[in-house]
Amino acid sequence: MNPQNNATSxxxxxxxxVPFSLxxxxxxxxxxxxxxxxxxxxxIIFIISAxxxxxxxxxYSAFMASIPFFAIMAIPLTIVVIAGEMDLSFPSIMAMGMxxxxxxxxxxxxxxxxxxxxxxxxxxxxxxxxxxGWLNGFIIVKFGIPSLVVTIGTQFLxxxxxxxxxxGANFSLEYIKQTFFYPLFVGxxxxxxxxxxxxxxxxxxxxxxxLNQHRFGAHIYLIGDNxxxxxxxxxxxGRTRIQAFMLVGVIAAFxxxxxxxxxxxxxxxxxxxxxxxxxxxxxLGGTSVFGGVGTILGTFLGAFIIGAIEAATVAIxxxxxxxxxxxxxxxxxxxxxxxxxxxxxx
Amino acid sequence: xxxxxxxLKHVSKSFGEVQALEDINFHLGRNEVVGLLGDNxxxxxxxxKIITGYYQPTSGEIFFNGRKVDNLSVPKARELGxxxxxxxxxxxxxxxxxxxxxxxxxxxxxLGFLDIQRMRDETHRLMSESMGFTSHAVSPDSRVGKYSxxxxxxxxxxxxxxxxxxxVVLDEPTMGLSLKESAxxxxxxxxxxxxxxxxxxxxxxxxxxHNVADRVVVIDRGxxxxxxxxxxxxxxxLMDKMVQVAETxxxx
Numbered sequence: 012m013n014p015q016n017n018a019t020s021x022x023x024x025x026x027x028x029v030p031f032s033l034x035x036x037x038x039x040x041x042x043x044x045x046x047x048x049x050x051x052x053x054x055i056i057f058i059i060s061a062x063x064x065x066x067x068x069x070x071y072s073a074f075m076a077s078i079p080f081f082a083i084m085a086i087p088l089t090i091v092v093i094a095g096e097m098d099l100s101f102p103s104i105m106a107m108g109m110x111x112x113x114x115x116x117x118x119x120x121x122x123x124x125x126x127x128x129x130x131x132x133x134x135x136x137x138x139x140x141x142x143x144g145w146l147n148g149f150i151i152v153k154f155g156i157p158s159l160v161v162t163i164g165t166q167f168l169x170x171x172x173x174x175x176x177x178x179g180a181n182f183s184l185e186y187i188k189q190t191f192f193y194p195l196f197v198g199x200x201x202x203x204x205x206x207x208x209x210x211x212x213x214x215x216x217x218x219x220x221x222l223n224q225h226r227f228g229a230h231i232y233l234i235g236d237n238x239x240x241x242x243x244x245x246x247x248x249g250r251t252r253i254q255a256f257m258l259v260g261v262i263a264a265f266x267x268x269x270x271x272x273x274x275x276x277x278x279x280x281x282x283x284x285x286x287x288x289x290x291x292x293x294x295l296g297g298t299s300v301f302g303g304v305g306t307i308l309g310t311f312l313g314a315f316i317i318g319a320i321e322a323a324t325v326a327i328x329x330x331x332x333x334x335x336x337x338x339x340x341x342x343x344x345x346x347x348x349x350x351x352x353x354x355x356x357x
Numbered sequence: 358x359x360x361x362x363x364x365l366k367h368v369s370k371s372f373g374e375v376q377a378l379e380d381i382n383f384h385l386g387r388n389e390v391v392g393l394l395g396d397n398x399x400x401x402x403x404x405x406k407i408i409t410g411y412y413q414p415t416s417g418e419i420f421f422n423g424r425k426v427d428n429l430s431v432p433k434a435r436e437l438g439x440x441x442x443x444x445x446x447x448x449x450x451x452x453x454x455x456x457x458x459x460x461x462x463x464x465x466x467x468l469g470f471l472d473i474q475r476m477r478d479e480t481h482r483l484m485s486e487s488m489g490f491t492s493h494a495v496s497p498d499s500r501v502g503k504y505s506x507x508x509x510x511x512x513x514x515x516x517x518x519x520x521x522x523x524x525v526v527l528d529e530p531t532m533g534l535s536l537k538e539s540a541x542x543x544x545x546x547x548x549x550x551x552x553x554x555x556x557x558x559x560x561x562x563x564x565x566x567h568n569v570a571d572r573v574v575v576i577d578r579g580x581x582x583x584x585x586x587x588x589x590x591x592x593x594x595l596m597d598k599m600v601q602v603a604e605t606x607x608x609x
Contacts, residue, residue, distance in 0.1 A: 027481035027497060039498065226469040233460060236449035243411060243447040244461030245431035303451040 041352040042297035043308050049295075049345055050312045057323045064326040072203040074318055079211035080270045081285045082314030085292040086218040087258040089310040092293055093222070094255050095235040095302025096151065096158040101263035101289065102282030103169035104143050108136035108264030109271050109281055110176050116186075126190045133192065136264045143169060144260020148253030158256075177279045184275045197273045207269050214262060219307040231255060235302025288317050291342055297349045304353065316341065360423040362387050362524055362555050363408065363439075368417030370403055377403045379579045381417070385524065385555050390546060392570030392587075393559045396603050400579040401559050402444065405528050408557070409441045410434035435462070438523030442513045442530050444559075450502030455480040457501050458516050483515050507538040514545065525549050525556045531565055543569055563599060567592050577602050 029035075037044060058065040084101050091098050115135035119128045147165055151158045187193050198206045222228035230251045233241040241248050263282075271277050295313030298305030320341065324334045363385040370378040378400045385391055393401050406412045407419070410429040419426050421437045441447075448457050455476045456463075464472045464479075480497040495504065501512060510530060517525055527546065531539045546569045549556045560566050566573060567587055573595065575582045582602050585595065601607075 027478045029496070029498075224470055224473070226463050226465050226471060229456060229463050229471060232452055232456070233449045236451045237447075239445065240447040240449050240460065243409075243431070243441070243443055243445075245410075245435055246461045303449070 041355070042304070042349055043306050043312075045348050045352050046295065046297055046309045046312050046316075046345065049341070049348070050316055053316060053319070053323075053341070057319070057327070061323070061326040061328070065323075068203050070322065070326070072205065073322065074315065075203075075208035076205040076273075078314055078318035079205075079207040080266055080273070081289045082292060082311065082318070083207075083211045083214050083266050083269070084259065084263050084285070085289045085296075085310045085314050086214050086307060087255070087262045088289060089293050089296065089298050089305055089307055090218065090222060090228070090231055091158075091255045091259055092298050092300065093235045093302060093305040094231045094252055095238065096252060096255065097300075098147065098158065098162045098256060098259050099286065099290075100143070100147060100162040100166040100169060101259055101266075102285050103166050103173065104140050104260050104263035105267030105270065105282035105285070106173040106279060107143060107169045108140045108267040109277050110173050110279075111139035111264075112136040112268065112271075113177075113182070113277060125186055126192075129187055129190045129192055133268060136268055137261050140260035140262070140264025140267075141257050142260070144257035144263075145253060147260070148256035151256070152249040152252055173279050179279055181276065181278045184271060184277055187272055187275060193272060193275075196269055207273065210265075210269065214265075215307060215311050222307055227251065227254065232303060235304075237303075288314075291317050291338070295342055295345050297345075297352075299349075299353070313345075360387075361385060361420070362389075362422060364420040364423075365404075365407070365414075366418045366420070368404075368407060368414045368419070370407060370412060370415050377579055378407070378414075381576075381579075381581055383574065383581065385557060387555060388550060388553050389572065390550050390556045390558055390570050392566035392573045393557060393576060394563065394566060394573055394599060395576035395582075399576045401576055402528060403579075404576065405441070405526055405557070405559065408434070408524075409439055409526060431461075435520070438521070439526060440517035440520055440522030440524070441526040442510070442517050442528065444528040444532065446509055446513045448501050448509060448512060451500060453498050454484070454495065454501055454512065455497040457512055458483065458519065460516070462520070479519075483519060506533040507535060510534060510538070510542070514542070523554055525554060527556060528559045529561065530558075531560055531562060539565070563596055564592065567595060575599065575602055582607060 054065075064070050084105075088098060088101065112132040112135060115132040116128050119131050122128055122131075143165070147158070147162055150156060150161050150165075194206070196206055196210065200206065200209065222231065230241065230246050230248075233244075233246055234248050234251060238248055266285075267281055271281060292314035293305075293310050294300065295316060296306065296309030296311070297313075298310065317338070320337055321331075321334050324337055325331060361384040363383075365381055365383040368378060368381045368383075369376070381400075381404060383404070393404070395401050403412065407414050407429075410431045410433055413429065419429055426433070426437065447460070449460060455473075458480045459476050464476050466472070477497040484495060484497070495508060501509060504512070510533070514527075514530065530542055534542065543565060546556055546558060550571075558566060558570055570587050572584060572586055573590075574584045575598070583598070585598075587595075590598075
């Protein structure tokens, strides 16, 4: 099928341009501006309450070092949620990717070249993530089971597989420090800029382009909005959703690599504790749980809000006990704000 | 023998135990508007969805321009020139107008990257030329969910026309439309014929069907109960026949 040939009349169509209007800009970008407002407001509150901490570069360097590990998974998860689906299995995929990594590293010992072994191990981890993501999508699409239910199941399944395969053992990845992958993935640019932040930016840009400039993203929005319409108009809804789950799988495996490389150590519990911060980033960013609505930029900002709250609570002088309370407060307020903005924008 | 644009031979469709269509023979000539009439649940929408490739028939054959087509799918039917205005309109209401116009066949390059500017340009042109939308709320970047019923239907119709359809299928297109909007729609169907294309027209309103169709096919309980040339049958007679079919399941 080649729509270009019969779609448009041969004569040149007049260009459609609208003069810039601030009101329209605000209306069409209300969700992103809303979360940006929350972001800036919180930041100002942090700076005023703890100027010593929040005017020094170290705290930002620390944020950029720790936040990408979950924020990077929030990007493909945003795509899945926009499609009206859910994935809870990504923390286990992080671990399973690293299990594949370890197995491959050991099995390729005969090569006797650490760099090549680590390279193959990385490939194995990413492929494992893609296969697990594909399996999630396949079960959801072929059997028509809600993705929430399926991924609760696969979340346990792959965590279990991880524990069985490693027998619960943890081990050192000290050898990766001999390869260029170590500085490439978790080194720093200059004194303050961690490489995992660079990779988060790369994944964010790729996610944005895919969602906004590519047919795949157009279909994701349509499926999440009205899957029946999408099907009637010939969108391959099954394949598109499976691809979205595969994206989560690959990026979760990549996040597992980043997090393990950072400490040069593998724990079979890798990924535990990332579930809620990642989900919260997506919903804080204004993506609707009903599908059809959401932005990558919103998720990106949401992740930094989530990541900064803990450090900020302590820096402001409150005890750590306050963290969850403030988390909950900001999440609930932001979700109410998004719902309000969405209703007004319609 | 004249070659039909579309022909169904002995098409049946069942959903599990339910026999929705049984041994349907149907054809659509060039430059012809066929009206499908039948009670609720008679199988009109199932028949339409087989023609548009959404359902695959359980048995039977489908011919386009005299050539047999196997495994018809929605993209394949579109490629063969079938465009549909669905009863449920098939819009994505949270999305912008241009995304709806190009729903399912976005203009993009070989790598799949969208040509957004061109889609917006084309949408703007269609809006002013074909849809006659003058309302300020309707722009390529406005969300379809805000539109009135008539405007939504206009989007569904213009979308069907834009892609050079040979066969336009209209499933209950006047549902929820005002009188004025319905009249506009009837004009539009007449326009399809003048442009040398064919159409299948489903409507509850026998008056509308009698007005625009060259031929009326009556469907009852999954079977073709009969057909008439509209020039040979008056409106009252057609109504009597419809009541008879509904009561007895047969025309005679």
